[in-house]
Amino acid sequence: MKHKNHILVIISIMLCTSVFAQQGKQKRADTLFNKFSFVKAAKVYRELIQKNYNRDYATRKLADCYAYLRDPRNAARYYKSVVKQDNAPIEYYYKYAQSLRGIKKYEESQEWLKRYKDSGGVVNSNDFSKDINFITSVFGAEQQYFLDRFRFNSKFSDFGAFEQNGKVYFTSARDEGSAVKRIYGWNEQPFLDIYEVDVKSKKNVDFSAKIKGDVNTIYHDGPITLTKDGKTMYFSRNNFNKNVEIKDNLGLTNMKIYRATLVDGEWTNVEDLSINGDxxxxxxxxxxxxxxxxxxxxDRPGTKGGSDIWVVDIFPDGSLRNLKNMGDVINTESAEGFPFINNENVMFFSSDGHTGLGLLDIFATLKDEDNNDEIVGVINVGVPVNSNADDFSFSMNPDGITGYFASNRRGGRGSDDIYAYHRVPILNVEGVVTDAINGNPVTAATIKLFDDKGNEIAFMETDKNGYYQINIDRNEDFKIVASQDKYIDDYRTFSSKKIQTELTSITANLLLNPVPNVAKLANLNPNNLGYKTDETINPDSSSVKDAQLKPIYFDFEKYNILKEYAIELDKIVKLMTEDYPDMVIKIESHTDSRGTTLFNDILSKNRAKSTYNYLISKGVNPSNILEYKGYGERRLINECADGVSCSKAKHQLNRRTEFVVVRME
Structure with a gap:
C-alpha cells in the first residue's frame, strides 16, 4: 500500500509539473507575441495545441502569428478552426475573411465579412476590395495599443524617450530654467539636449534634469541609446566636438553619432566614430x-532614399566594421529613420515611404519563419500610435506591453510630444484553493474553466501552494470549478466584461470542504438519517463523496419552515446534540429561477437564516454551523433556468436548503 501511495504521489507531482510547464509556455508565447517575435511565438503555440492546453486560445494566437508572418494560407487554416469556436470574438470573422482574400477565395471571404458585419462589426468600404493589404487589414482588426499620459512634455519639441533601470531618457528643446538660451534658426526653438528623469517622478523637468557630463553642448544633442549595463552611450549630435563646428560643402552642419562612457556619474570620454562623415x-x-x-x-552615399537605415558590427575592442545598408525590404525611395530594437531583436522604425496613415508612420519588421535572421516584410503598427501626422522614435520596454513614441499630431502640448502607450495585457484568472476547515492549500486540485455556454475552455491542477493561473479572454463570462477526490467541489462565476484595460488579473479563490468521515455512522441506517450519496456507505470506508443531509423545501417566494420539513430538521437536531455533538455542518439555501436575481439572492439568504435560527432554537451549538449562505438561483439542479417552461414540481426541487457535513469529529 505504501508503495502504491508513493507511486500516486509521484504521478500527482508529474501531472502538476506538466500542467505548470504548459502554463509557463503560454506566458512565454504571449510575451514573444507582444514583442512581434511571431516565429518563436508560433512554435510555442503549436506545442500548446499539441498538449491540448488552452487549445482555443492557442489556436487563435497561432492563426494571428501566421497572419503577421504574411502567410495567409496557414492563417486561413487556423482561422477556420477559430471561427468554429463557440466563444470566438467576432473580429476573428474579419481576420478569417481577410486571410481568405489573401489566398484569393473572394466569394468565401465576402461571406465571412458579411457575417462579421451582421454580428455588429464595422466594415469599411475598401474592406471589399481585392487589392486590400492583407497584413495591414488583419493587424487592424482590433486595437493593439492604448495611449497613456507622459508627464514630462514641454511646449517645445520632445522625443526620443526610452526607459532603462527606472529612468526615462529623452531629447528636448525645452532648456527651461537655463539663464542663457541659444535658438535654432530653423524652427526658432532652443537647441536639443538630453534629459534623464525617474520614471515615477512628479517634478517639473527643467535644465537641472539634463544628463551630467560632456554630452550636452550648445548645438543639437540627442536622441541616444545605452548599452544594457548603462555604462556606454551612443548619441546624435551636430558635427561639433572639442568646441569645433564643422560644416559640409553647402555650409550645413550635419549630424554625427558619438560614443561616451559613464565615469563617476558623468558622461565623458566623447569620441567621434568611424562611421561618420562631414x-x-x-x-x-x-x-x-x-x-x-x-x-x-x-543619407550617406549608397542611400536609396532621403535617408536609410544602416547597421554596423561592434567588435569587443569598440571598433565598428562591416557597414551595411538594411536593404529594400526596409528602405524606400523616401525617408526612413529612428530605428529601435526590442529584446527579441525585432526592429521598429519610422518611414514616410511605406504605406501608412500619413507623413511618418511607425513600422515593425517581420522575420522569415525558416530563417529568423531574414527580414521579409514590415507591418504598420496601426492607430493610435500612428496618425495622419509625423509619428516616430518608438521604443518598447522589455515587458513587450509598454513603451513610448513621439508625434506632432494635434492635441499635444508642444511641436513634438512624447506619448506613453500600453498594449492590452493578457488577462488571467488566478487564485488559491484551500481547505475550508484548516486553511491549508490544496495541492493537485483539478481546476476547470467553462464559458457561459458550459464549454470547457481550460484544465489544470493547482501547485504545491494551491495556486492556479489561467489566461482568459476579455468581455466574457466564466465559471471555474475546483475539485479533488477528498473534497466536495466548489465553483465561482465571474466576468471579464467592463474591466479596465490595465487590469491583468482576476482573483477567484476557492474553498474545498473535506468529504465527511462517515465511518462512525456505519451502525446507523443512512436511509433513516436522510443521507444521499453516490455510493453505498461502507463501514470500512473513511470517506464518502458528496455526503449530505436530506434537503428541505420551501413554498414559492417563502422562507418560513414548513411543518413537514420541521420533522427533518428535528432529526438533524438530534444527530448534532445527542449522537454527534462535534458534528460541523454548512447550510446552503437556493431558489428557483423565477423572479429577479437580486430578489432571489435576498430570498435564499432568508431561507438560510430561518433554517439556522430553527436549529439554534432547538439547541444546536452555533459553533457547529460553519456558515449559512444563500446562493439565489445560481445552483439550479435541473433545466429550469430563465425562459425554460417547467412544471411546479420541477421548480419546487430548486427551492431548497441543503446541509453539508463538514466534520464528524
Whole structure:
C-alpha cells in the first residue's frame, strides 16, 4: 500500500509539473507575441495545441502569428478552426475573411465579412476590395495599443524617450530654467539636449534634469541609446566636438553619432566614430539585444532614399566594421529613420515611404519563419500610435506591453510630444484553493474553466501552494470549478466584461470542504438519517463523496419552515446534540429561477437564516454551523433556468436548503 501511495504521489507531482510547464509556455508565447517575435511565438503555440492546453486560445494566437508572418494560407487554416469556436470574438470573422482574400477565395471571404458585419462589426468600404493589404487589414482588426499620459512634455519639441533601470531618457528643446538660451534658426526653438528623469517622478523637468557630463553642448544633442549595463552611450549630435563646428560643402552642419562612457556619474570620454562623415548625416543610434550591432539612419552615399537605415558590427575592442545598408525590404525611395530594437531583436522604425496613415508612420519588421535572421516584410503598427501626422522614435520596454513614441499630431502640448502607450495585457484568472476547515492549500486540485455556454475552455491542477493561473479572454463570462477526490467541489462565476484595460488579473479563490468521515455512522441506517450519496456507505470506508443531509423545501417566494420539513430538521437536531455533538455542518439555501436575481439572492439568504435560527432554537451549538449562505438561483439542479417552461414540481426541487457535513469529529 505504501508503495502504491508513493507511486500516486509521484504521478500527482508529474501531472502538476506538466500542467505548470504548459502554463509557463503560454506566458512565454504571449510575451514573444507582444514583442512581434511571431516565429518563436508560433512554435510555442503549436506545442500548446499539441498538449491540448488552452487549445482555443492557442489556436487563435497561432492563426494571428501566421497572419503577421504574411502567410495567409496557414492563417486561413487556423482561422477556420477559430471561427468554429463557440466563444470566438467576432473580429476573428474579419481576420478569417481577410486571410481568405489573401489566398484569393473572394466569394468565401465576402461571406465571412458579411457575417462579421451582421454580428455588429464595422466594415469599411475598401474592406471589399481585392487589392486590400492583407497584413495591414488583419493587424487592424482590433486595437493593439492604448495611449497613456507622459508627464514630462514641454511646449517645445520632445522625443526620443526610452526607459532603462527606472529612468526615462529623452531629447528636448525645452532648456527651461537655463539663464542663457541659444535658438535654432530653423524652427526658432532652443537647441536639443538630453534629459534623464525617474520614471515615477512628479517634478517639473527643467535644465537641472539634463544628463551630467560632456554630452550636452550648445548645438543639437540627442536622441541616444545605452548599452544594457548603462555604462556606454551612443548619441546624435551636430558635427561639433572639442568646441569645433564643422560644416559640409553647402555650409550645413550635419549630424554625427558619438560614443561616451559613464565615469563617476558623468558622461565623458566623447569620441567621434568611424562611421561618420562631414558631408552626410549619421544619427538616431540603436543597439541590438546584446550590444553587438549599431543601427542608425543616414543619407550617406549608397542611400536609396532621403535617408536609410544602416547597421554596423561592434567588435569587443569598440571598433565598428562591416557597414551595411538594411536593404529594400526596409528602405524606400523616401525617408526612413529612428530605428529601435526590442529584446527579441525585432526592429521598429519610422518611414514616410511605406504605406501608412500619413507623413511618418511607425513600422515593425517581420522575420522569415525558416530563417529568423531574414527580414521579409514590415507591418504598420496601426492607430493610435500612428496618425495622419509625423509619428516616430518608438521604443518598447522589455515587458513587450509598454513603451513610448513621439508625434506632432494635434492635441499635444508642444511641436513634438512624447506619448506613453500600453498594449492590452493578457488577462488571467488566478487564485488559491484551500481547505475550508484548516486553511491549508490544496495541492493537485483539478481546476476547470467553462464559458457561459458550459464549454470547457481550460484544465489544470493547482501547485504545491494551491495556486492556479489561467489566461482568459476579455468581455466574457466564466465559471471555474475546483475539485479533488477528498473534497466536495466548489465553483465561482465571474466576468471579464467592463474591466479596465490595465487590469491583468482576476482573483477567484476557492474553498474545498473535506468529504465527511462517515465511518462512525456505519451502525446507523443512512436511509433513516436522510443521507444521499453516490455510493453505498461502507463501514470500512473513511470517506464518502458528496455526503449530505436530506434537503428541505420551501413554498414559492417563502422562507418560513414548513411543518413537514420541521420533522427533518428535528432529526438533524438530534444527530448534532445527542449522537454527534462535534458534528460541523454548512447550510446552503437556493431558489428557483423565477423572479429577479437580486430578489432571489435576498430570498435564499432568508431561507438560510430561518433554517439556522430553527436549529439554534432547538439547541444546536452555533459553533457547529460553519456558515449559512444563500446562493439565489445560481445552483439550479435541473433545466429550469430563465425562459425554460417547467412544471411546479420541477421548480419546487430548486427551492431548497441543503446541509453539508463538514466534520464528524
Amino acid at each position: 558631408n552626410f548625416s549619421t544619427q538616431h543610434p540603436a543597439l541590438n539585444v546584446d550590444d553587438s550591432k549599431l543601427y542608425f539612419a543616414s
